[in-house]
Amino acid sequence: MKLDLVLKELHRAENELGHLLLRLSERHKADHETYHVARDLAVWCQDHVRLLAEAGDAYGLSLDPSPAGEPGPVERVREKAAEWLGRRPEPGLLLLADLRHLYRTASGVSLDWELLAQAAQGARRRGLLELAGRCHPQTLRQLRWAEARLKESATQVLVS
Amino acid sequence: MPQVDRIAEPWGTRTPYGPGDPWPVRVDAFLEAGLREQDVERWVQSASILHSNGDAMDIAVRAGRVVGVRGRAADRVNHGRLDPKDLYGWQAGNAADRLTRPLVREGGRLVESDWDTAMERVTGRLKELLAEQGPSAAGFYTTGQLFLEEYYTLALIAHGGIGTNHVDGNTRLCTATAAAALKESFGCDGQPGSYTDVDHADVIALYGHNVAETQSVLWSRVLDRLAGPNPPALVCVDPRETEVARAAAVHLAPRPGTNVALMNGLLHEIVANGWTDEAYLRDHVVGFEELRERVANWPAEEAARVCDVPVADLREAARLIGTAERLLSTVLQGFYQSHQATAAAVQVNNVHLVRGMLGRPGCGVLQMNGQPTAQNTRECGADGDLPGFRNWANDAHVQDLARVWNIDPLDIPHYSPPTHAMQMFRYAEEGSIRFLYVIGTNPAVSLPELRRVRSILRREGLFLVVQDIFLSETAQLADVVLPAATWGEKTGTFTNADRTVHLSDKAVEPPGEARPDLDIFLDLARRLDLRDKDGAPLVKWHDAEGAFEGWKECSRGRPCDYSGLTYDRLRGGSGVQWPCDDEHPDGTERLYAGGRFFSDPACCEDYGRDLVTGAPLSGTEYRALNPDGKAIIKAAEYVPPHEQPGEEFPLWLTTGRTLYHFHTRTKTGRTPQLRRAAPEPWAELSPGEAARNGLAEGDLVEIATPRGSVRARLRVTGMRDGVVFLPFHYGYWDEPGGSGPEDGESGRAANELTLTDWDPVSKQPIFKTAAARVTLVKAGDGEPSPAPTTGASRPAAPGVPPTEGGRAALAEEGDAA
Numbered sequence: 014m015k016l017d018l019v020l021k022e023l024h025r026a027e028n029e030l031g032h033l034l035l036r037l038s039e040r041h042k043a044d045h046e047t048y049h050v051a052r053d054l055a056v057w058c059q060d061h062v063r064l065l066a067e068a069g070d071a072y073g074l075s076l077d078p079s080p081a082g083e084p085g086p087v088e089r090v091r092e093k094a095a096e097w098l099g100r101r102p103e104p105g106l107l108l109l110a111d112l113r114h115l116y117r118t119a120s121g122v123s124l125d126w127e128l129l130a131q132a133a134q135g136a137r138r139r140g141l142l143e144l145a146g147r148c149h150p151q152t153l154r155q156l157r158w159a160e161a162r163l164k165e166s167a168t169q170v171l172v173s
Numbered sequence: 174m175p176q177v178d179r180i181a182e183p184w185g186t187r188t189p190y191g192p193g194d195p196w197p198v199r200v201d202a203f204l205e206a207g208l209r210e211q212d213v214e215r216w217v218q219s220a221s222i223l224h225s226n227g228d229a230m231d232i233a234v235r236a237g238r239v240v241g242v243r244g245r246a247a248d249r250v251n252h253g254r255l256d257p258k259d260l261y262g263w264q265a266g267n268a269a270d271r272l273t274r275p276l277v278r279e280g281g282r283l284v285e286s287d288w289d290t291a292m293e294r295v296t297g298r299l300k301e302l303l304a305e306q307g308p309s310a311a312g313f314y315t316t317g318q319l320f321l322e323e324y325y326t327l328a329l330i331a332h333g334g335i336g337t338n339h340v341d342g343n344t345r346l347c348t349a350t351a352a353a354a355l356k357e358s359f360g361c362d363g364q365p366g367s368y369t370d371v372d373h374a375d376v377i378a379l380y381g382h383n384v385a386e387t388q389s390v391l392w393s394r395v396l397d398r399l400a401g402p403n404p405p406a407l408v409c410v411d412p413r414e415t416e417v418a419r420a421a422a423v424h425l426a427p428r429p430g431t432n433v434a435l436m437n438g439l440l441h442e443i444v445a446n447g448w449t450d451e452a453y454l455r456d457h458v459v460g461f462e463e464l465r466e467r468v469a470n471w472p473a474e475e476a477a478r479v480c481d482v483p484v485a486d487l488r489e490a491a492r493l494i495g496t497a498e499r500l501l502s503t504v505l506q507g508f509y510q511s512h513q514a515t516a517a518a519v520q521v522n523n524v525h526l527v528r529g530m531l532g533r534p535g536c537g538v539l540q541m542n543g544q545p546t547a548q549n550t551r552e553c554g555a556d557g558d559l560p561g562f563r564n565w566a567n568d569a570h571v572q573d574l575a576r577v578w579n580i581d582p583l584d585i586p587h588y589s590p591p592t593h594a595m596q597m598f599r600y601a602e603e604g605s606i607r608f609l610y611v612i613g614t615n616p617a618v619s620l621p622e623l624r625r626v627r628s629i630l631r632r633e634g635l636f637l638v639v640q641d642i643f644l645s646e647t648a649q650l651a652d653v654v655l656p657a658a659t660w661g662e663k664t665g666t667f668t669n670a671d672r673t674v675h676l677s678d679k680a681v682e683p684p685g686e687a688r689p690d691l692d693i694f695l696d697l698a699r700r701l702d703l704r705d706k707d708g709a710p711l712v713k714w715h716d717a718e719g720a721f722e723g724w725k726e727c728s729r730g731r732p733c734d735y736s737g738l739t740y741d742r743l744r745g746g747s748g749v750q751w752p753c754d755d756e757h758p759d760g761t762e763r764l765y766a767g768g769r770f771f772s773d774p775a776c777c778e779d780y781g782r783d784l785v786t787g788a789p790l791s792g793t794e795y796r797a798l799n800p801d802g803k804a805i806i807k808a809a810e811y812v813p814p815h816e817q818p819g820e821e822f823p824l825w826l827t828t829g830r831t832l833y834h835f836h837t838r839t840k841t842g843r844t845p846q847l848r849r850a851a852p853e854p855w856a857e858l859s860p861g862e863a864a865r866n867g868l869a870e871g872d873l874v875e876i877a878t879p880r881g882s883v884r885a886r887l888r889v890t891g892m893r894d895g896v897v898f899l900p901f902h903y904g905y906w907d908e909p910g911g912s913g914p915e916d917g918e919s920g921r922a923a924n925e926l927t928l929t930d931w932d933p934v935s936k937q938p939i940f941k942t943a944a945a946r947v948t949l950v951k952a953g954d955g956e957p958s959p960a961p962t963t964g965a966s967r968p969a970a971p972g973v974p975p976t977e978g979g980r981a982a983l984a985e986e987g988d989a990a
Contacts, residue, residue: 043599043602045595045599045929045930046596046787046933046936049815049930049933050785050786050787050933052815053785053786053812053815054786056812104603105603105605154783155786157786157788158783158786158787158788160788161787161789162788164588165589165590168309168338168588168589169309169600169605170605172306172307172309173306173307173309173310173605
């Protein structure tokens with residue numbers, strides 16, 4: 014049984030995705046939709062981290078239930094700078110790069126949820142199956158959001 | 174004929190009627206002082222463009238001038254009544270400061286010019302940018318007050334000719350959520366219901382819809398039902414004590430930003446009590462199971478706690494809505510301009526779907542419009558979507574549009590959803606939109622976070638064209654100003670919130686060299702030499718009626734089918750509701766009768782979006798969800814508002830309208846009776862909140878948010894605690910600052926304070942949730958605030974003299990003319 018490995022990796026990956034969403038928001042504060050929605054979506058990762066930590070207990074894992082989270086003071090200064098820099102033309106390309114990175118990270122998390130669901134199915138762990146059923150759709154929504162933002166933003170950035 | 178001061182009595186005299194009876198006629202009229210009806214030389218048919226009701230009226234003409242108005246008795250919308258803004262507002266067309274010549278910027282100043290010079294500057298700069306960068310450099314930001322013919326022509330020029338995806342209207346600020354919610358639930362924009370549903374309903378639920386002030390004639394209709402036998406029960410959702418709230422059986426005043434929680438609580442009660450129509454759900458709806466699961470987590474207690482409303486009131490509202498036999502719901506800015514706008518508005522549609530309350534008399538949903546011709550911006554493709562409710566993500570629809578326009582499908586941008594207004598300003602800020610053509614709207618007052626908006630409009634690299642009738646705050650910042658004709662000075666059609674199409678005929682000549690917007694667009698197309706794929710001129714018409722005929726072909730076979738209408742058909746009688754085609758020669762009063770929707774995957778206008786992330790669904794996803802073209806129930810999770818009160822800014826700021834003004838007061842601020850009725854901005858607090866802050870009626874206060882500050886005198890009203898309200902109409906054109914506050918001074922436009930944030934689905938800006946503080950600047954000297962006493966700003970305590978219009982505001986109320 015390697016369920017603990019999958020849980021551990023998901024816990025790490027959800028933390029990373031949540032942090033990435035917060036970082037995306039702070040780097041693109043002047044891109045208002047990205048800023049606000051990324052923060053709303055980071056909350057889902059934080060929920061997932063907590064739920065995974067709870068689930069991990071049964072497998073002898075002591076995963077940290079509190080998400081690696083809110084940006085610290087240094088990042089807040091960076092956020093201010095991004096707000097100012099965001100009024101200049103260059104951030105468009107940076108946004109595309111960041112959204113690409115987000116999309117690929119979210120894809121990885123989505124695959125890990127698939128792995129967990131498959132393993133839970135095989136091992137007949139109802140609780141884990143329900144956990145995957147509850148969290149995975151939100152990961153897919155995060156993924157689709159990254160793709161949609163990328164698609165919406167790309168043309169203007171690349172043709173102008 | 175009885176005379177009534179319609180400033181003091183905005184809704185006029187009651188004409189009570191009972192359920193199912195026709196609404197009695199009452200013909201309102203107002204003529205220039207000293208004139209009587211026999212002095213009028215001609216009456217010219219029109220309808221209102223000062224609010225979204227679309228009340229039909231005739232324009233009185235004498236000696237080549239507009240001298241008054243009279244309601245049209247035969248019209249299905251108003252049965253002869255007029256809103257105070259209509260009765261008096263026409264006078265602004267005669268104002269001395271109308272723009273009469275084009276202006277161009279020379280050495281930093283706007284100077285008078287001629288049409289040829291001005292248009293060559295516009296097209297010259299546009300051609301340069303198209304050669305250098307391509308169509309992504311050009312954006313068009315239009316209004317909600319043009320005519321259908323003008324929007325359609327603009328859409329053709331911008332989408333089909335120039336090939337830009339950046340076309341939007343200020344209807345984005347008012348009505349984008351109405352369109353988005355209808356598309357999510359029914360696959361298509363366009364109201365299911367009809368204003369006549371007021372005549373039949375036994376329960377009317379108004380969600381964030383202060384109809385008494387935004388559509389006062391529709392409110393007269395409700396008041397007349399309330400005064401008659403077997404009146405309907407009203408449910409009102411509004412943080413302020415509006416006239417609607419005062420008349421309601423239940424008034425819910427939720428904490429700002431919690432509409433989705435409230436709706437989930439109401440839906441929970443409806444589902445839990447079994448007030449659902451199982452047969453309707455089975456035969457005509459997809460998605461109910463997800464809703465059932467979602468609202469299971471929203472018991473009334475939980476919803477009441479999050480929204481801070483009494484749980485008994487929430488239950489009573491749910492009971493009224495859940496047991497109504499003929500339920501009419503209306504929705505407006507309290508939902509549309511608030512947090513989670515589309516998700517909340519969609520839940521109102523869900524109430525009707527779970528109760529099977531559509532397509533029958535009295536069973537309507539009116540996702541209202543804020544602007545009078547908002548429906549036309551949406552239909553014609555001047556507000557995002559492609560013309561004729563075509564789906565940008567459906568290649569067959571794009572090909573069909575290319576056929577109508579005789580151009581290559583690749584020339585119609587459809588690589589992503591059309592750019593919305595807020596994103597256009599973002600592109601202008603980033604410098605990738607370098608040409609912005611603003612028509613009949615005033616973003617320097619109406620968009621959120623004005624300091625930012627002004628900095629964008631003033632940007633060195635942005636060529637700003639403004640087409641308007643007065644030198645607005647925005648026009649003062651333009652590189653070229655084009656003087657337009659307005660209502661009464663040009664011909665065209667427009668469509669109100671319940672799909673009623675009216676014709677408005679030209680009554681008088683525009684002043685000076687001002688031109689109809691359509692003529693300006695035709696000139697633009699000619700100077701740009703726009704061609705179709707056979708080398709013929711792209712725009713194939715030369716006047717309004719030609720444009721209407723062109724539009725009929727574009728709309729043929731689509732849900733908003735106008736093909737059965739002609740100018741002759743619309744002249745003389747009453748308005749007609751689309752679709753109007755061979756099958757429905759008299760128009761269509763209610764959509765979706767018998768559970769038939771326009772939501773088939775091949776027909777639908779939109780595949781929908783995720784209600785939280787705003788990400789569009791693909792065609793494949795939509796087909797899997799809704800293969801049979803049923804109505805769609807979409808559940809929504811509640812997400813807390815993005816900016817919340819805290820230590821530094823402890824109050825919620827919410828903004829809204831007053832009865833006497835429209836948009837940014839361009840016209841109503843130049844109308845003596847309306848100007849006197851609400852001369853300057855004010856702030857509202859509840860009695861409890863005022864006392865807590867040591868403030869009283871008439872005190873000069875400063876309202877501040879992280880983005881700026883505004884000064885206004887305080888009115889203490891029956892609002893919920895913890896909220897400060899500001900009206901949004903007021904700007905600077907009649908102030909020393911001109912286009913903004915004077916250097917270092919506090920402003921007076923509410924949007925100095927609002928935040929840049931919008932609903933991810935509809936892209937409608939959020940004007941109703943921000944964190945603010947209120948501080949005393951100067952204690953009052955006993956003089957009350959200038960807020961009107963007639964609407965939601967009615968004072969909580971006695972002692973404030975009532976708002977009156979006096980002799981100058983006496984209007985007539987007559988029987989059928």
